[in-house]
Structures are given as C-alpha cells and as structure tokens.
Amino acid sequence: MKEKLSKIRLEALEQIASPDANLEEIKIKYLGKKGELTAVLRGMGALTAEERPVVGQLANEVRESIETALAEKMKELQAKALDARLTAEKLDVTMPGSPAPVGHIHPLTRAQRELEDIFIGMGFSIAEGPEVELDYYNFQALNIPENHPARDTQDTFYITDNILLRSQTSPVQVRVMEQTKPPIRIISPGRVYRSDALDATHSPLFHQLEGLVIDKGITMGDLKGTLEVFAKKMFGEETKIRFRPHHFPFTEPSAEVDVSCFVCGVKGCRLCKGEGWIEILGAGMVHPFVLSNCGIDPEEYSGFAFGLGIERITMARYGIDDIRLFYENDERFLEQF
Numbered sequence: 346m347k348e349k350l351s352k353i354r355l356e357a358l359e360q361i362a363s364p365d366a367n368l369e370e371i372k373i374k375y376l377g378k379k380g381e382l383t384a385v386l387r388g389m390g391a392l393t394a395e396e397r398p399v400v401g402q403l404a405n406e407v408r409e410s411i412e413t414a415l416a417e418k419m420k421e422l423q424a425k426a427l428d429a430r431l432t433a434e435k436l437d438v439t440m441p442g443s444p445a446p447v448g449h450i451h452p453l454t455r456a457q458r459e460l461e462d463i464f465i466g467m468g469f470s471i472a473e474g475p476e477v478e479l480d481y482y483n484f485q486a487l488n489i490p491e492n493h494p495a496r497d498t499q500d501t502f503y504i505t506d507n508i509l510l511r512s513q514t515s516p517v518q519v520r521v522m523e524q525t526k527p528p529i530r531i532i533s534p535g536r537v538y539r540s541d542a543l544d545a546t547h548s549p550l551f552h553q554l555e556g557l558v559i560d561k562g563i564t565m566g567d568l569k570g571t572l573e574v575f576a577k578k579m580f581g582e583e584t585k586i587r588f589r590p591h592h593f594p595f596t597e598p599s600a601e602v603d604v605s606c607f608v609c610g611v612k613g614c615r616l617c618k619g620e621g622w623i624e625i626l627g628a629g630m631v632h633p634f635v636l637s638n639c640g641i642d643p644e645e646y647s648g649f650a651f652g653l654g655i656e657r658i659t660m661a662r663y664g665i666d667d668i669r670l671f672y673e674n675d676e677r678f679l680e681q682f
C-alpha cells in the first residue's frame with residue numbers, strides 16, 4: 346500500500362508539473378470521491394492495527410503534497426495568464442492616434458451662412474418661402490403676367506398649370522410684404538429651379554439670396570450704401586461697386602451690380618475675363634405695382650430689392666470655373682474649402 350501511495354504521489358506531481366496540465370481533472374482523478382487516493386484510503390480496513398496509522402499518515406502527506414502542488418500550479422498559471430494579458434493589452438499612450446475622418450460644411454452652405462451673417466449684422470432678418478410655389482407669387486405678383494417674355498428666361502418645372510418650382514427667391518418678397526407691415530428688412534436665401542440643362546455655368550437647381558427693404562423714404566442711395574457695405578465685407582475693404590442700368594419687371598429703376606475684381610483690382614485678369622469687374626447681383630427700387638399688389642401704398646412707402654446667386658458669388662470668390670463641382674460631392678473638390 347505504501348508503494349501504491351508513493352506511486353500516486355509521483356504520478357500526480359508529475360502530471361501537475363506538465364505544462365499543459367488540466368488541474369481540475371487531476372484534482373478529480375486523485376482527490377475526488379472516486380479518485381485514486383480515496384480508493385486507497387477505503388482499502389485501509391484490511392490493514393493491521395499497526396500498519397493503519399502509518400499508512401494513514403502517509404496518505405495524508407500524499408494528499409497534502411498533491412493539494413499544495415495543485416495550489417501552487419494554479420497560482421503560477423494565473424500569474425502567467427495575467428502576464429500574457431498585460432503584454433497583449435499594453436497601450437502605448439504616446440503613439441499617434443488613428444485619425445477619425447470628419448466632414449465639414451459644404452462651400453455653398455458656408456457662403457450662405459457668411460452672407461446671412463453680413464446682412465444680419467446690418468439689421469436684416471431671415472425670411473423663408475416655399476420652393477413649390479404658386480405662379481402668382483413667382484410671376485404675376487412680381488409684375489410678370491402670363492406671356493411676358495421674362496418667363497422665357499426663367500422657364501421652370503411645373504407641377505400643374507399654376508403650381509411650379511420657384512425660379513427665383515423673389516416670390517418671398519411678395520409673401521413677406523403681404524404679411525408684414527413696413528418697415529421691412531429681410532433676406533431670404535434658398536433653392537431655386539430652372540429648366541436649364543446642366544453645364545459648366547447652368548444647373549437646374551441652384552441657390553439665391555433675396556433682399557428686401559421697405560420703409561418711408563427709402564431711396565436708391567440706401568440700396569447703393571447697403572450693397573457697398575456688403576461688397577466690402579464679402580470681397581474685401583478695397584472693393585468698389587458699379588451699377589449698370591438693366592431691366593427687371595419687378596423693379597424700377599433696375600440695375601445689374603458689379604464688384605471690382607478682387608484679384609486684379611480693375612486691371613483685367615483671368616478671373617474677371619479681362620473686364621476688371623465681376624457681376625454679382627440684380628437690384629432695383631421695388632416697382633409701385635408690386636407694392637400695391639401686396640397691399641402697400643406706393644405713395645407712402647418705397648423700397649429696394651436685390652437678388653444674388655450664391656453659386657455665382659462662391660465661384661467668383663474661389664475662382665471655381667464649373668458649377669457642377671458643387672453638386673458632385675467629390676471629396677477632392679470639397680476638402681479644399
């Protein structure tokens with residue numbers, strides 16, 4: 346029996362020492378209820394009275410040494426596992442982080458916000474109007490009756506005979522005048538539509554910003570002053586503006602407004618196509634017919650209006666030569682702004 350116990354100890358310790366030891370299994374195999382050591386102890390009844398305490402003591406020693414070896418091995422394995430984890434999860438806080446790509450504001454949105462800031466700074470507030478508009482607001486109330494030639498240059502998309510996608514932001518003027526008593530000082534940025542084929546300078550969808558000021562005693566001088574402040578803020582303090590006579594059905598008199606080229610002054614360069622000036626907007630004194638259409642007495646009130654293309658201004662500013670770049674969302678273009 347003594348040899349049996351020694352053999353059990355030897356075997357168990359050997360197994361525990363092996364690198365791929367399964368400690369739980371070994372424990373059951375030797376110390377478990379049906380384990381080998383237990384089996385030996387059960388057989389102790391057959392021993393003589395002298396042998397019994399000797400074998401009993403040996404059996405206890407064997408058990409203890411197996412238990413100690415198991416516990417030590419367990420500790421060792423846990424320490425190893427912890428070590429391995431610490432190595433694997435080691436974090437070098439001095440390494441450069443992996444960049445998280447972040448998008449940014451589209452150049453048109455940025456231009457629009459900048460325009461808004463400039464005009465808000467001059468006391469304007471922002472008005473909005475629908476993109477799906479009635480013929481009345483887009484044309485008739487603006488002094489463009491059916492069959493007026495101005496409709497040709499602003500051909501748009503029709504939902505029905507008298508519902509269309511607005512071809513300009515000017516209808517917002519009418520909506521605001523109908524609902525607000527002067528003094529009025531608003532801008533209205535937004536999408537407009539025209540039935541134009543897409544090319545380098547035309548798009549069936551683009552953006553305008555409308556401006557409207559109505560009060561007693563408003564003159565062309567107020568229009569000039571306002572646009573001059575705007576042009577200097579937008580294009581630089583050196584900027585000059587120039588009014589050229591023009592015709593719009595909803596203003597009288599009307600003008601097209603140019604800014605001096607901010608690349609060459611007025612010498613002429615590639616950006617201004619040798620002109621020295623860049624056209625940026627249409628403007629004029631609100632036509633008395635339009636005022637009366639909106640319930641405002643033209644004898645008592647006068648005002649000015651202007652409308653600019655946000656794409657056009659952004660293209661001029663950055664020397665962008667193709668309007669399609671704004672809508673293609675090619676990152677190589679967008680990330681430059």
Ligand code: DAH
Binds near residue numbers: 513630
């Ligand atoms: N709505 C005109 C266009 O789309 C631009 C314009 C011209 C707006 C003169 C105005 C204005 O308010 O007074 O071509």
